[in-house]
Amino acid sequence: MAFGHRIQMIPLPKGFTVAGVRCGLKNKRNDLGLIVSDRPALSAGVFTTNHVRASCVDYSRRVVSKGHVRAIVVNSGNANCCTGVQGERDTARMAELVGKELSVDPELIAVGSTGIIGHLLDMAKVERGVREAAQKLGVDAHAFMDAILTTDLVEKWAWVQPDNLEVVSPHSLTPRTPDTDHNGLMIGFVKGSGMIAPNMATMLGYVITDLDVEGLDVQAILKRVADNSFNCMTVDSDTSTNDMLIVLANGGSGVKADEAAFEQALGLVCTSLAKQVARDGEGATKLVEIRVTGTENPKKIARSIGDSPLVKTAMFGCDPNWGRILMAAGKCGVPFQPSDVKLSIIAADEEHLLFEEGAPASFDPKRVSSALKSDHVVIDLRLGDGETATIYTCDFGYGYVRINAEYHT
Amino acid sequence: MAFGHRIQMIPLPKGFTVAGVRCGLKNKRNDLGLIVSDRPALSAGVFTTNHVRASCVDYSRRVVSKGHVRAIVVNSGNANCCTGVQGERDTARMAELVGKELSVDPELIAVGSTGIIGHLLDMAKVERGVREAAQKLGVDAHAFMDAILTTDLVEKWAWVQPDNLEVVSPHSLTPRTPDTDHNGLMIGFVKGSGMIAPNMATMLGYVITDLDVEGLDVQAILKRVADNSFNCMTVDSDTSTNDMLIVLANGGSGVKADEAAFEQALGLVCTSLAKQVARDGEGATKLVEIRVTGTENPKKIARSIGDSPLVKTAMFGCDPNWGRILMAAGKCGVPFQPSDVKLSIIAADEEHLLFEEGAPASFDPKRVSSALKSDHVVIDLRLGDGETATIYTCDFGYGYVRINAEYHT
Numbered sequence: 171m172a173f174g175h176r177i178q179m180i181p182l183p184k185g186f187t188v189a190g191v192r193c194g195l196k197n198k199r200n201d202l203g204l205i206v207s208d209r210p211a212l213s214a215g216v217f218t219t220n221h222v223r224a225s226c227v228d229y230s231r232r233v234v235s236k237g238h239v240r241a242i243v244v245n246s247g248n249a250n251c252c253t254g255v256q257g258e259r260d261t262a263r264m265a266e267l268v269g270k271e272l273s274v275d276p277e278l279i280a281v282g283s284t285g286i287i288g289h290l291l292d293m294a295k296v297e298r299g300v301r302e303a304a305q306k307l308g309v310d311a312h313a314f315m316d317a318i319l320t321t322d323l324v325e326k327w328a329w330v331q332p333d334n335l336e337v338v339s340p341h342s343l344t345p346r347t348p349d350t351d352h353n354g355l356m357i358g359f360v361k362g363s364g365m366i367a368p369n370m371a372t373m374l375g376y377v378i379t380d381l382d383v384e385g386l387d388v389q390a391i392l393k394r395v396a397d398n399s400f401n402c403m404t405v406d407s408d409t410s411t412n413d414m415l416i417v418l419a420n421g422g423s424g425v426k427a428d429e430a431a432f433e434q435a436l437g438l439v440c441t442s443l444a445k446q447v448a449r450d451g452e453g454a455t456k457l458v459e460i461r462v463t464g465t466e467n468p469k470k471i472a473r474s475i476g477d478s479p480l481v482k483t484a485m486f487g488c489d490p491n492w493g494r495i496l497m498a499a500g501k502c503g504v505p506f507q508p509s510d511v512k513l514s515i516i517a518a519d520e521e522h523l524l525f526e527e528g529a530p531a532s533f534d535p536k537r538v539s540s541a542l543k544s545d546h547v548v549i550d551l552r553l554g555d556g557e558t559a560t561i562y563t564c565d566f567g568y569g570y571v572r573i574n575a576e577y578h579t
Numbered sequence: 580m581a582f583g584h585r586i587q588m589i590p591l592p593k594g595f596t597v598a599g600v601r602c603g604l605k606n607k608r609n610d611l612g613l614i615v616s617d618r619p620a621l622s623a624g625v626f627t628t629n630h631v632r633a634s635c636v637d638y639s640r641r642v643v644s645k646g647h648v649r650a651i652v653v654n655s656g657n658a659n660c661c662t663g664v665q666g667e668r669d670t671a672r673m674a675e676l677v678g679k680e681l682s683v684d685p686e687l688i689a690v691g692s693t694g695i696i697g698h699l700l701d702m703a704k705v706e707r708g709v710r711e712a713a714q715k716l717g718v719d720a721h722a723f724m725d726a727i728l729t730t731d732l733v734e735k736w737a738w739v740q741p742d743n744l745e746v747v748s749p750h751s752l753t754p755r756t757p758d759t760d761h762n763g764l765m766i767g768f769v770k771g772s773g774m775i776a777p778n779m780a781t782m783l784g785y786v787i788t789d790l791d792v793e794g795l796d797v798q799a800i801l802k803r804v805a806d807n808s809f810n811c812m813t814v815d816s817d818t819s820t821n822d823m824l825i826v827l828a829n830g831g832s833g834v835k836a837d838e839a840a841f842e843q844a845l846g847l848v849c850t851s852l853a854k855q856v857a858r859d860g861e862g863a864t865k866l867v868e869i870r871v872t873g874t875e876n877p878k879k880i881a882r883s884i885g886d887s888p889l890v891k892t893a894m895f896g897c898d899p900n901w902g903r904i905l906m907a908a909g910k911c912g913v914p915f916q917p918s919d920v921k922l923s924i925i926a927a928d929e930e931h932l933l934f935e936e937g938a939p940a941s942f943d944p945k946r947v948s949s950a951l952k953s954d955h956v957v958i959d960l961r962l963g964d965g966e967t968a969t970i971y972t973c974d975f976g977y978g979y980v981r982i983n984a985e986y987h988t
């Protein structure tokens with residue numbers, strides 16, 4: 171099933187080409203990818219906050235923050251993390267190799283890595299891979315996606331156009347093809363499904379667009395969008411050493427973006443990608459969307475529920491366990507009155523009230539359990555008037571333990 | 580195997596009697612327990628910080644904070660939580676029933692409950708149970724322990740004497756019997772093994788002693804001790820609605836305790852109990868002790884490692900996965916230099932260096948993996964000079980998912 175459903179063509183923004191090749195860093199799958207813009211693209215990025223991080227994170231942060239990027243090179247199979255000074259040299263060397271092939275200043279090239287940590291990259295393989303990828307640059311975004319995935323079971327991408335904000339993704343029921351003569355296009359690619367070691371399944375996200383963003387503070391926009399999309403997603407509460415999310419905008423469409431429209435488009439793409447990552451969490455059987463309304467900090471409560479192994483195992487077991495949800499809400503230090511609580515589950519197009527006014531509601535546990543077999547479940551917790559915060563996560567079953575405890579067998 | 584190894588007599592401090600009976604709140608096991616002191620015992624307690632909590636927590640906090648307690652009544656099988664005003668009345672009624680049987684002011688009686696939440700207690704059963712327990716008061720601490728356990732697989736208790744600070748517990752290799760004519764005794768009982776729902780496996784801890792603590796600030800001592808024992812333990816990062824830890828000191832031995840000796844004894848008992856809870860975590864196969872030295876906040880780092888599902892599944896899989904440990908250390912926001920890291924695993928009486936000076940050490944993965952099959956593993960992470968913090972946790976395997984996802988089947 172994995173990677174089998176290539177029914178949709180993935181469009182690229184004007185002026186961008188991509189490639190994905192297999193250079194031997196891992197078995198049987200592509201492991202080196204390139205994204206190239208035919209002109210310097212305005213760049214913005216957000217990076218892991220982990221104090222243990224790979225050299226590519228610091229390298230790419232520096233490159234991206236200078237304002238313009240021509241290419242991104244990514245390898246999977248080896249995270250080049252905890253590899254000391256030689257690891258730093260190898261990151262810089264990856265950029266140099268790409269620069270040489272493309273005749274581009276290496277200072278305009280970002281680098282991403284994901285995979286096993288504590289091992290030096292086999293630079294001979296990387297060099298061959300870069301050469302081959304540069305020759306194969308074209309429109310095959312599936313080949314690029316293959317090159318950046320690790321434990322992911324499915325491709326994850328999403329695109330929108332400013333004139334049609336309905337997001338197209340692998341989950342779209344009615345996929346469409348953009349006009350070749352389109353008025354701007356934005357597409358994002360992401361990998362990540364939790365963490366697995368000795369591979370650490372980093373979250374790598376790349377969003378490219380041909381919109382002209384001259385004059386916009388794309389970095390500030392990206393920060394806001396990331397806070398409401400990727401930073402609202404939790405698979406196992408762990409944070410990788412190599413996480414990065416980079417946006418490139420090259421203006422190739424000639425269409426000028428205004429700030430609000432650009433932020434809206436980026437938000438739609440990133441939210442779709444974050445949901446796809448949560449749904450593809452290691453061992454997950456469903457996307458669990460947690461909406462909390464009211465209190466001084468609904469996001470903290472939503473995250474506490476989303477990180478709770480007890481809530482996640484209950485979702486795996488299809489049990490409408492309101493007690494665990496309230497426990498997880500109550501433990502994070504944000505005050506609320508249990509008598510103000512209204513808790514519902516929305517699944518399979520039905521809303522089921524579980525708890526209200528300090529006491530459990532009368533619901534049919536078998537019927538709610540049956541609804542919870544859906545692959546998309548919403549936990550809706552109302553604690554008073556105020557803002558609603560949403561966290562995307564997944565359930566937690568035997569598959570997670572299998573992937574994360576038995577990866578050697 | 581559970582509850583089968585009653586090879587050790589559990590001693591009681593002078594002036595205390597206990598009982599445990601089966602009143603029908605749960606199947607086939609004792610479900611109502613009593614601890615009674617023949618005189619008012621000086622009391623101290625710490626309670627759950629969850630904003631969703633049972634009425635017995637607020638009730639017992641009030642009773643304990645008045646300074647003296649004569650008895651504690653505990654039921655399992657029903658947590659009497661999220662049960663509104665009737666639940667509050669039932670908590671008070673439990674104290675009244677015990678008071679009537681013992682001819683004691685109900686205001687001197689603490690109440691604990693653990694089990695399913697959202698259901699009213701069957702007070703007719705409780706009433707029968709209290710009557711029977713009052714008649715059976717004696718020295719059978721195993722019967723009391725049975726009455727407070729839920730998903731626990733084993734009894735958990737620990738005792739010391741001021742003249743002999745070697746803790747005796749169910750894990751003692753050379754158990755001993757205290758002199759009947761002893762110079763003071765302190766024993767603690769605890770239940771808890773993670774959380775399970777609709778039962779929520781609350782942590783209930785009761786420490787009783789016949790030492791005379793007149794003039795000591797036992798509440799302050801207990802707070803310090805709890806911070807270094809139970810608050811250093813994590814099974815699944817979730818916090819119950821019903822957690823409580825109560826200390827009663829009735830002076831029955833006539834032995835005056837000095838503050839330092841009392842704090843030391845209480846610390847030894849509570850640390851032993853906390854380790855027993857971690858070792859008996861749901862689905863756990865081993866106790867994992869995480870020691871972190873250096874940085875401005877070693878405890879925060881130790882807790883981040885102890886709460887990481889990835890570290891815990893690696894321990895279950897017996898994998899010396901230093902990458903996950905460093906990732907978990909790095910993600911919690913406490914700064915350190917990866918080049919300062921020294922990481923070892925201590926298990927089966929061997930120390931194995933995994934990572935040093937920014938790079939993985941050369942170790943034999945098979946040999947370390949074999950050592951990790953031990954039922955007690957220490958992760959020793961040194962990040963510089965400074966204090967050492969210790970967190971007690973367990974591994975995380977299929978058993979946890981089974982217990983927490985399939986409890987209905």
